[in-house]
Amino acid sequence: MFQLYHFPLDPMSRAVRLALAEYELDFELVEERVWERRHEFLALNPAGSVPVLIDEDQEGLLTICGSSVIAEYIRERYRTELEGKLLFPDNVEERAEMRRLVEWFDRKFQDEVTFNIVHQKVDRQFMAKDAGGGPPDMTVVHAGLHNLRYHLKYIEHLMGARNWLTGEDLTHADLAAAAHLSVVDYLGHVPWEEFPEAKTWYARLKSRRSFRALLSDQVARVIPAAHYTDLDF
Amino acid sequence: MFQLYHFPLDPMSRAVRLALAEYELDFELVEERVWERRHEFLALNPAGSVPVLIDEDQEGLLTICGSSVIAEYIRERYRTELEGKLLFPDNVEERAEMRRLVEWFDRKFQDEVTFNIVHQKVDRQFMAKDAGGGPPDMTVVHAGLHNLRYHLKYIEHLMGARNWLTGEDLTHADLAAAAHLSVVDYLGHVPWEEFPEAKTWYARLKSRRSFRALLSDQVARVIPAAHYTDLDF
Numbered sequence: 473m474f475q476l477y478h479f480p481l482d483p484m485s486r487a488v489r490l491a492l493a494e495y496e497l498d499f500e501l502v503e504e505r506v507w508e509r510r511h512e513f514l515a516l517n518p519a520g521s522v523p524v525l526i527d528e529d530q531e532g533l534l535t536i537c538g539s540s541v542i543a544e545y546i547r548e549r550y551r552t553e554l555e556g557k558l559l560f561p562d563n564v565e566e567r568a569e570m571r572r573l574v575e576w577f578d579r580k581f582q583d584e585v586t587f588n589i590v591h592q593k594v595d596r597q598f599m600a601k602d603a604g605g606g607p608p609d610m611t612v613v614h615a616g617l618h619n620l621r622y623h624l625k626y627i628e629h630l631m632g633a634r635n636w637l638t639g640e641d642l643t644h645a646d647l648a649a650a651a652h653l654s655v656v657d658y659l660g661h662v663p664w665e666e667f668p669e670a671k672t673w674y675a676r677l678k679s680r681r682s683f684r685a686l687l688s689d690q691v692a693r694v695i696p697a698a699h700y701t702d703l704d705f
Numbered sequence: 706m707f708q709l710y711h712f713p714l715d716p717m718s719r720a721v722r723l724a725l726a727e728y729e730l731d732f733e734l735v736e737e738r739v740w741e742r743r744h745e746f747l748a749l750n751p752a753g754s755v756p757v758l759i760d761e762d763q764e765g766l767l768t769i770c771g772s773s774v775i776a777e778y779i780r781e782r783y784r785t786e787l788e789g790k791l792l793f794p795d796n797v798e799e800r801a802e803m804r805r806l807v808e809w810f811d812r813k814f815q816d817e818v819t820f821n822i823v824h825q826k827v828d829r830q831f832m833a834k835d836a837g838g839g840p841p842d843m844t845v846v847h848a849g850l851h852n853l854r855y856h857l858k859y860i861e862h863l864m865g866a867r868n869w870l871t872g873e874d875l876t877h878a879d880l881a882a883a884a885h886l887s888v889v890d891y892l893g894h895v896p897w898e899e900f901p902e903a904k905t906w907y908a909r910l911k912s913r914r915s916f917r918a919l920l921s922d923q924v925a926r927v928i929p930a931a932h933y934t935d936l937d938f
Contacts, residue, residue, distance in 0.1 A: 518859070519805075519813055534798060540773075541804040548797045564781045565767060571774040572752075579812075580752055626751070 474499035475526040477513065479506065480689040481594050481658060483586055484539040484578060485523040486651035491543060491644065493682035495554055499525075507599050540574060543644050559644045570638040573630075573645035581623050581652050588616025590655055597693050617661060624667040631669045650677045654686055660697025664705065671705075679703050707732035708759040710746065712739065713922040714827050714891060716819055717772040717811060718756040719884035724776060724877065726915035728787055732758075740832050773807055776877050792877045803871040806863075806878035814856050814885050821849025823888055830926050850894060857900040864902045883910045887919055893930025897938065904938075912936050 474492065476499050478485030492499050504513055504522050517524045517537040525542045527534040527549075536545045547560055561567050592608035599605030627649065630637050637645040653674060656662050664671040677683060687701045699705040707725065709732050711718030725732050737746055737755050750757045750770040758775045760767040760782075769778045780793055794800050825841035832838030860882065863870050870878040886907060889895050897904040910916060920934045932938040 519809060534801075536801050537805045538808050541801055541808065544777075544804060545797065545801045548800065564778065567781065568767075568769050568774055568778045571777060572770045575771050575774065576752060 473528045475502055475528065476500070477502045477504045477516065477524040477526075478522050479504060480691050481590060481655050481694065482522050483582070483590075483648075483652040483655050484521075486654060486686055487539045487578075487644070487647045488523045488525065488542050489685060490647040490651060490682050491546070491559055493685065494559060494642075494647070494680075495546070495550075495557065497546075497550075505598060507595065507603060539578065539648070540571075540644075543574075559642065559647065561638055561641060561643055566639050570643045570645045573637055574648045576626075577645070577648040577652050581649070584619040585616045585623060586652050586655060588612050588619070589659065589661060592616075593659055594655075594691070594694055620656065620661070621663070621666070624663070624670045627673060628667055628669040631673050637673075646673075646677060650674060650683075651686075654678075654683075658689070658696045658700050659694070660700070675703065675705070678705075706761045708735055708761065709733070710735045710737045710749065710757040710759075711755050712737060713924050714823060714888050714927065715755050716815070716823075716881075716885040716888050717754075719887060719919055720772045720811075720877070720880045721756045721758065721775050722918060723880040723884060723915050724779070724792055726918065727792060727875075727880070727913075728779070728783075728790065730779075730783075738831060740828065740836060772811065772881070773804075773877075776807075792875065792880065794871055794874060794876060799872050803876045803878045806870055807881045809859075810878070810881040810885050814882070817852040818849045818856060819885050819888060821845050821852070822892065822894060825849075826892055827888075827924070827927055853889065853894070854896070854899070857896070857903045860903040860906060861900055864906050870906075879906075879910060883907060883916075884919075887911075887916075891922070891929045891933050892927070893933070908936065908938070911938075 474497060476485070476488060476492070478489065478501055480503065489501075504510070504524075506513070506520055506522055509520055513524075514520055516526075516535050519537065521538070523539055523542060525536045525545075527536065536542050543559070546554070547558055551558065561570055592613050596605050596608060627637070634640075636642045637649060653662060664674070678687070690696070707730060709718070709721060709725070711722065711734055713736065722734075737743070737757075739746070739753055739755055742753055747753055749759075749768050752770065754771070756772055756775060758769045758778070760769065769775050776792070779787070780791055784791065794803055825846050829838050829841060860870070867873075869875050870882060886895060897907070911920070923929070
């Protein structure tokens, strides 16, 4: 049994939820508002960020911090149980390609798109004014929306030659990318009609069973876009 | 034989140089000024960032992008040849701890310290004015220096209970941390005297053979601090 400290609209938390659901591993969600900087949570992860996975099967409640670290940990610890459904490619070159793409989304997309849009439109609604809270700075949001088109084009470029982002099979790269996009989509900001190949790729992911819990997320103060749960968007 | 696209004062490139030197693998350095956004380089890594490793032993010149991706690739590809000297701990829990710390330095330290100091004092000296070049914004540099103390304290906290940052053995976590600090140290900005345990840890790394090439780096327009190459600093 796992516990996952997460925030519903945090993309890195969402990537882990998708992975655990793909693996059909049971887990319990604990919502953490990282900006409150709870003492007990900082003791689990001094970086103060989600996701944090607690593996209760291990002696002494093992704590694993960060989406990539969690992905590598689950592969190494449960590779026998998960044989045949691992979200890592089988060969070394493709694993390098997968990790490159995970970093692409968790660093580059995060810095250029997610942070600009989600920090402004979600996090700042919850944060105290003296901690940087307040209404969104729309100049920053628009910069994020501008950058988003470049990333959607890159997804289209990859999908022009591949079945999933890394190659033949679904991997953590797809989950990382979809997790980021799902948060921007919750806010209604993805121009899907301009990027039909990216839309087809995302629709395939969105209709998977692992995606269901994400689509039923509701966050107080933040209303999802009308098409957010629609599988034929 | 490997080729490594790098920039001398880029910490992620330095971490790879240290790892390859620890492994006694031969490699050739190719200096890349990423802000020039060379077409041929973007074809290797569309993210436009260093480090990029070309593995010439592989058919078709395999391209591996990013310091963590390169570290995982070398472990997976050359684990037999490197048996006994791998920079990864032997057990799953410690590997998770190592990866957490590598992310700590490559994301948190990078965003809070390195970027504030090195982007202002190095990169902006090379960049064209209309691309954001110019003299350093000292308010930003000072924010970086303020944050640096918190990270040095964290290194001291870890070293209070461990032989190296992850545990008993030298790992990529030490190399990542030392690579970031080495760039700030090149600029003369690490208050070592206030953090004696961190200083002792860094001195052990600095006196390793793998560190020598880093200490002889010279970057036009950026003069290293007087003690930078001194092993008894």
